[in-house]
Amino acid sequence: MISQASVLQLIECNEIHIKPLVQLSSSIDWDYNREDLETIMSTGRIFAHQTEQGEIVSSGALVTYGGKMTCIGMVIVHPNYQGVGLGTEIMRHCLSLLGNQSAMLIATEEGKPMYEKLGFLTVSAVRKYFCVAPVRNSKHDFIKPYDSLDLSSVLRLDAEAFGDERQSFLRKRIEQATKRRVLRKSEEICGFGLAVETSQNLILGPIVAPTAEDAVALVRDLVQGYRGKLRIDVPTEQKSFQQLLEQSGFVFVNEPPIMIYGVNSLDKRNGDLYSIAAQIFG
16 A cells, blocks of 8 residues: 555656556556557657656546547556545546546446546446457458558548547557458448457457448458457447347457546447447547
8 A cells, every 4th residue: 555655746658658657557457558558648648646766656648639529548546556546636637637628538337436526427338348269250352451542531430430530549540450451332431440459459449330230340350360359349329239249259248338527428429430449549
């Protein structure tokens, strides 16, 4: 536990803090890696409590897109420093920087009471799935490898599905991705999917498609040849897609709530978002 003699400073992180932030993530069995943190820093800001000895013992991140909604995530407190208000302090600091923007986050069950006390409202949820067995492979002629010439179409599809423009983030996530696929029908790109490998999982998302069947086809193409654990986080309203995933061997784990601050609802989305990139990115 934290000693009364400990002196903590709230700082803004930069590249020199990436390694200790990865270590902080590991302390609670989360799997943020260097590439994740570089993506966050390229589109947002990370704050942390630091000891006099330079140890990072808490974190919280703001990721800002093109509209009026900011995503908050990576809210972590080292187990030895929990229970003394560091999470609340770092959240209040993040909220103080919003200006006229609203905020959204995807909460853990442990963190939900703190967010409610700070004024967040639950408006929806995502359903987290894992799969340890290989998903049945399938070949679809309308799924193609991503090409840089596809970028403008992918950015447009993502903005319409997510409800906000997030070009800087998506460009960086495409670079980070292990696999990138587009859905092309009648010579038009109408969907896409990314797979990002971490130390623990292959994360599938974002996946944008016109139908649940198309989304599953993207999933099956993205996981071909991979033999580790798969993870996908699905908006709770995508019921047909969830059923198809379960038929493919995915197992439901839990349902983290989506919470918002400063508004009463999420920005309008067109229903084509079948999996999110990661909880920190909304």
